[in-house]
Amino acid sequence: MKIQKWILVTLVFCQKMPSGAGEEKTVKDGDWVDLACAPNTGATLVIWLRVLGTGMEFIASFTKDGYLKSSTPSSESTFSDSMRGGILRLKSFDRTRDSGAYSCASLVSNKLEFGQVTRLVGVEVAVEAPQPTAPNQCPTAAPCACNNKEKMEPGETRPRGLCSLGILGALAGGCGLLLLLLIVSTVYCNREFTSYLKC
The missing domain is CATH 1.20.5 (Single alpha-helices involved in coiled-coils or other helix-helix interfaces)
Incomplete structure (x- = not known):
C-alpha cells in the first residue's frame, strides 16, 4: 500500500508522459475498447492511468503477470479485472465518462517508465429521423384496411373476422x-x- 501511495504522489508531481500524441481512437457509446500499452519486461507492477485536465486519475494496478492488484470502485465495473499481453479492456464506452488519454506506467527498480498513450474520443451516433408518410398511405408494408371502396372516417378500419x-x-x-x-x-x-x- 505504501508503494501505491508513493507512486500516486510521484504521478501528481512529476506527470512525465512520453512525448507525442500517441494513438487516437474514435469510439461509439456502448462499444468495448482494448487499451494497449506494452509494459517494461522487468516491471514488478503495472499501473493504468487516465490523463485529466488537472492531473492524472488512477484506474488500476496489475502484477507483472496481469493479475489485478488494486483498483478504484468506479473502475471495477468499467474495466476488465485482468490485463493480458499489456491490454486492458474498457467494457462499455461512455463518451461523457470515458473520453481522454490513457497510458500505463511500469514500476522498474522504483522508477516509473510510461508506455504508449491512447486517446479515446467519443463520437455521437446520428439518429435517423422517421420519414413522413403520405396521408393516404399506410405506414407499414402490411395490407391496408384504409383502401376500401366504402367511405370511412379517417383512422377507422373495418373489423375482420366478424x-x-x-x-x-x-x-x-x-x-x-x-x-x-x-x-x-x-x-x-x-x-x-x-x-x-x-x-
Whole structure:
C-alpha cells in the first residue's frame, strides 16, 4: 500500500508522459475498447492511468503477470479485472465518462517508465429521423384496411373476422329452435315418466 501511495504522489508531481500524441481512437457509446500499452519486461507492477485536465486519475494496478492488484470502485465495473499481453479492456464506452488519454506506467527498480498513450474520443451516433408518410398511405408494408371502396372516417378500419348479420341471424334462429325442441322433449318425457310411475 505504501508503494501505491508513493507512486500516486510521484504521478501528481512529476506527470512525465512520453512525448507525442500517441494513438487516437474514435469510439461509439456502448462499444468495448482494448487499451494497449506494452509494459517494461522487468516491471514488478503495472499501473493504468487516465490523463485529466488537472492531473492524472488512477484506474488500476496489475502484477507483472496481469493479475489485478488494486483498483478504484468506479473502475471495477468499467474495466476488465485482468490485463493480458499489456491490454486492458474498457467494457462499455461512455463518451461523457470515458473520453481522454490513457497510458500505463511500469514500476522498474522504483522508477516509473510510461508506455504508449491512447486517446479515446467519443463520437455521437446520428439518429435517423422517421420519414413522413403520405396521408393516404399506410405506414407499414402490411395490407391496408384504409383502401376500401366504402367511405370511412379517417383512422377507422373495418373489423375482420366478424360474420355478417344474415349469418348471425341464421345461427341465432337455429340455436333458438334447438332450445325449443329441448324444452318440449323435457316436458314430454317428464309427463311420460310421471304417468309410468302412476301405473
